[in-house]
Amino acid sequence: xxxxxFRLVVKVKLVPDSANSGIQFRSQPIPNSPEMKGYQAxxxxxxxxxxxxxxxxGLLWNKDNEDAVKKEDWNTYEVLAVGHKIQTAINGRKCVDxxxxxxDLTGHIAVQVHAGGPTEVRYKDFQLExxxxxxxxxxxx
Numbered sequence: 001x002x003x004x005x006f007r008l009v010v011k012v013k014l015v016p017d018s019a020n021s022g023i024q025f026r027s028q029p030i031p032n033s034p035e036m037k038g039y040q041a042x043x044x045x046x047x048x049x050x051x052x053x054x055x056x057x058g059l060l061w062n063k064d065n066e067d068a069v070k071k072e073d074w075n076t077y078e079v080l081a082v083g084h085k086i087q088t089a090i091n092g093r094k095c096v097d098x099x100x101x102x103x104d105l106t107g108h109i110a111v112q113v114h115a116g117g118p119t120e121v122r123y124k125d126f127q128l129e130x131x132x133x134x135x136x137x138x139x140x141x
Contacts, residue, residue: 012122050095083105
């Protein structure tokens with residue numbers, strides 16, 4: 001289903017942390033391809049907490065959040081998209097706070113495992129809220 005304004009809170013574990021994954025949102029499948037086009041809340045060494053537009057504009061938010069991450073352990077990731085405002089948090093720390101008038105307002109939510117070497121990425125405890133208040137719930141820092 002297409003999702004507009006939403007909040008997703010999910011736990012994620014990446015092994016090894018040197019691998020790469022992400023949470024696609026407001027994204028669309030690319031015909032005849034296993035890939036999607038749209039926002040990606042990034043996961044992985046050098047990428048945790050960054051915001052990327054897959055098959056689009058590339059890196060949209062490039063601040064480092066490595067010290068918020070529990071390496072090779074469960075991490076709570078929150079993605080909040082209300083209108084053109086995109087916010088994310090990892091383990092209670094705000095990572096992204098972006099107003100993006102060029103971004104899509106609806107699309108699919110999906111999880112990604114990046115091509116490359118052996119990677120294990122686990123997700124659990126998905127909580128999806130539609131039409132949420134525009135305030136991160138998990139932020140404590």
